[in-house]
Amino acid sequence: MSNQAGSQPPKTKNRSTISSWRASYRRYRREHQWLGWGIPLAIVVLAFSYPWWGLEGPLAFLFNDGLGIDNDTLFNMSIYVMLALGLNVVVGYAGLLDLGYVAFFALGAYTLGWFGSGLFSNRDIHFLDTNASRLPGIHLSFWVVVLLAGAVCAFAGVLIGWPTLRLRGDYLAIVTLGFGEIIPDVMRNGDDIAGHNLTNGVRGLTLLDRPGFGQTISDASGGILPVRYTSLELRPWYFTVLAMMLITIFVNLRLRDSKMGRAWIAVREDEIAASAMGVPLMRTKLWAYAIGAIFGGFAGAVYGSFINGIFPTSFSFQISVIVLVMVIVGGMGNIWGVIAGAMLISWLNFRGLDKIGERIGSIPGVSDDFSIAKYKFGIFGALLVLMMLFRPEGLIPSSRRKAEFAEGEGTATLYDVRT
Amino acid sequence: MADSTGATTNILEAIQVRKEFGGLIAVNDVDFVIPRGSIVSLIGPNGAGKTTFFNILTGVYKPTAGGVIFDGTPISGLPPHKVTALGMARTFQNIRLFHNMTALENVLVAMHSRIKGGIWRSIFRTPALKREEEGARDRARELLSFSGLPGREDAYAKNLPYGDQRRLEVARALASGPDLLLLDEPTAGMNPEETANFTEFVAKLRAEHEITVLLIEHDMRVVMGISDRVTVLDYGEKIAEGAPKEVQHDERVIEAYLGSAATT
Numbered sequence: 131m132s133n134q135a136g137s138q139p140p141k142t143k144n145r146s147t148i149s150s151w152r153a154s155y156r157r158y159r160r161e162h163q164w165l166g167w168g169i170p171l172a173i174v175v176l177a178f179s180y181p182w183w184g185l186e187g188p189l190a191f192l193f194n195d196g197l198g199i200d201n202d203t204l205f206n207m208s209i210y211v212m213l214a215l216g217l218n219v220v221v222g223y224a225g226l227l228d229l230g231y232v233a234f235f236a237l238g239a240y241t242l243g244w245f246g247s248g249l250f251s252n253r254d255i256h257f258l259d260t261n262a263s264r265l266p267g268i269h270l271s272f273w274v275v276v277l278l279a280g281a282v283c284a285f286a287g288v289l290i291g292w293p294t295l296r297l298r299g300d301y302l303a304i305v306t307l308g309f310g311e312i313i314p315d316v317m318r319n320g321d322d323i324a325g326h327n328l329t330n331g332v333r334g335l336t337l338l339d340r341p342g343f344g345q346t347i348s349d350a351s352g353g354i355l356p357v358r359y360t361s362l363e364l365r366p367w368y369f370t371v372l373a374m375m376l377i378t379i380f381v382n383l384r385l386r387d388s389k390m391g392r393a394w395i396a397v398r399e400d401e402i403a404a405s406a407m408g409v410p411l412m413r414t415k416l417w418a419y420a421i422g423a424i425f426g427g428f429a430g431a432v433y434g435s436f437i438n439g440i441f442p443t444s445f446s447f448q449i450s451v452i453v454l455v456m457v458i459v460g461g462m463g464n465i466w467g468v469i470a471g472a473m474l475i476s477w478l479n480f481r482g483l484d485k486i487g488e489r490i491g492s493i494p495g496v497s498d499d500f501s502i503a504k505y506k507f508g509i510f511g512a513l514l515v516l517m518m519l520f521r522p523e524g525l526i527p528s529s530r531r532k533a534e535f536a537e538g539e540g541t542a543t544l545y546d547v548r549t
Numbered sequence: 550m551a552d553s554t555g556a557t558t559n560i561l562e563a564i565q566v567r568k569e570f571g572g573l574i575a576v577n578d579v580d581f582v583i584p585r586g587s588i589v590s591l592i593g594p595n596g597a598g599k600t601t602f603f604n605i606l607t608g609v610y611k612p613t614a615g616g617v618i619f620d621g622t623p624i625s626g627l628p629p630h631k632v633t634a635l636g637m638a639r640t641f642q643n644i645r646l647f648h649n650m651t652a653l654e655n656v657l658v659a660m661h662s663r664i665k666g667g668i669w670r671s672i673f674r675t676p677a678l679k680r681e682e683e684g685a686r687d688r689a690r691e692l693l694s695f696s697g698l699p700g701r702e703d704a705y706a707k708n709l710p711y712g713d714q715r716r717l718e719v720a721r722a723l724a725s726g727p728d729l730l731l732l733d734e735p736t737a738g739m740n741p742e743e744t745a746n747f748t749e750f751v752a753k754l755r756a757e758h759e760i761t762v763l764l765i766e767h768d769m770r771v772v773m774g775i776s777d778r779v780t781v782l783d784y785g786e787k788i789a790e791g792a793p794k795e796v797q798h799d800e801r802v803i804e805a806y807l808g809s810a811a812t813t
Contacts, residue, residue, distance in 0.1 A: 395649075399650065406609070406639055
């Protein structure tokens with residue numbers, strides 16, 4: 131008891147120092163308007179120039195696997211930032227809990243399989259593809275395929291959303307959970323649908339088309355834009371996914387401040403009031419679902435091409451959960467929070483835990499086979515629980531969310547039963 | 550009477566509206582009209598079916614039988630957002646603001662059916678969209694100060710004092726551009742001075758914005774002072790209708806509801 135009382139004052143003192151830092155930072159921001167675009171610009175420049183400064187030096191351990199060509203981690207991180215931002219539209223803005231987001235990631239990847247591989251080898255359809263020779267199958271330009279992946283996912287989102295978005299809360303979560311399980315299962319069993327092989331079943335799809343700009347554009351750019359991406363030169367991949375991530379962030383920002391963004395938040399806050407104010411509930415929710423799905427599709431197509439192999443087992447429930455954890459840990463509804471959460475968790479997932487494990491393994495007396503990565507879901511689970519206990523609003527919450535958690539329940543919900 | 554006057558003089562006509570919840574008859578074959586430009590009150594003891602009737606008018610419930618015609622358009626069965634788009638707006642008995650949005654955002658949400666928006670236009674923020682957004686913001690600020698909330702644009706709705714929350718609900722309802730405004734017990738929880746101010750405000754609404762008002766109200770001073778017509782519901786049935794004075798002296802009304810109020 132006395133112990134507890136003793137530990138209380140330092141905590142509040144700590145809080146007030148942080149908030150005074152924050153206040154002085156805000157003042158600084160107000161006095162220096164250029165920071166509003168200066169900081170993001172600096173981060174973008176740093177990110178794009180990373181391959182020139184980050185592969186060696188003190189920070190190299192963050193992303194470098196020792197071979198010097200490793201952009202994998204950053205690539206994966208960018209993919210997950212896209213996924214998290216897509217899910218943020220659904221969960222953070224519109225407040226629809228989606229536990230099956232991986233379905234759209236998978237659909238995006240399989241769209242690449244359909245329109246950019248030799249799966250349908252009895253067909254011979256080509257459109258601006260950048261393969262070295264004329265391969266059998268359907269081969270559309272990679273950039274077209276990415277757009278198609280977005281379209282397929284938006285369609286799937288609307289299709290699954292139409293009957294299910296009438297459900298609320300837990301019920302919607304259960305249906306989406308099922309959807310996330312069904313899609314990989316369909317892919318697993320899709321090698322004989324009425325005699326047609328649509329997914330190649332458990333064998334998965336390999337030899338997928340890669341992005342590229344073709345000879346003409348490559349020549350015109352003086353060779354800066356590659357004819358075709360390869361698995362040896364990873365920089366173009368990294369730049370591509372970074373650019374796509376920036377587009378995702380841009381679209382997220384613009385939609386947040388639009389009529390649709392306001393409607394999403396209104397629906398999350400109070401459906402009945404929103405609809406009484408002229409917001410069409412179904413259409414608004416379907417838009418959130420479709421736009422979230424589009425980003426999942428984009429990410430899936432690029433990811434599939436980069437990995438150069440799409441298997442039903444690649445799209446497990448764990449991905450849905452981990453993306454959701456990113457959104458929650460980062461700060462639901464806040465774009466910067468979600469980005470931070472996605473980067474942190476995906477870094478831990480793809481590199482950080484291995485690195486930390488190595489460090490621990492090198493301590494004398496600890497077994498060399500000590501692997502912390504084995505416990506990663508335990509660690510993420512614990513992280514989530516700790517976040518919920520100590521900072522439920524997320525790392526960088528939106529001011530809205532902060533207000534929500536600061537004063538607990540809304541004031542007028544107690545006797546809200548009848549209407 | 551409803552037949553001879555037609556759609557042009559009555560902004561709303563409810564014909565034989567009935568709503569059953571299982572075996573319970575909440576609204577029992579009620580005929581009801583609101584003349585354009587008037588202030589009409591709907592009163593009745595607790596549980597008389599006033600809010601249910603309100604919810605039928607605004608599209609939250611579909612009537613079991615009967616129909617509602619708003620401005621010449623049959624609206625029973627339409628979802629609430631379509632009814633709002635046609636020009637009917639409401640407030641709620643238990644304040645239902647978007648608590649974690651600012652006052653300005655609350656008002657902007659209600660302009661949903663009045664502004665075009667558009668996903669592509671929003672992403673590229675076209676000049677036309679910018680103009681539209683700025684126009685909407687100006688209008689929202691105007692409405693906020695008209696409703697007595699000048700300078701409170703950026704306050705979160707939940708942080709506003711109770712009276713201001715009521716005002717914000719009205720401002721939000723007005724933002725949807727209504728011809729008919731439905732107020733569900735707007736003075737509940739207000740002190741006499743606030744109530745008097747609010748009554749004045751409703752009168753001003755009609756005078757300056759040419760808005761027809763339907764009021765559910767418990768406070769008899771408000772009802773009697775402001776209404777052109779009063780309709781009394783009891784157990785889901787209309788038991789009286791007419792000018793405030795007539796209704797006040799109706800025996801059934803006194804028996805059902807005004808009994809104590811009439812003697813004071």
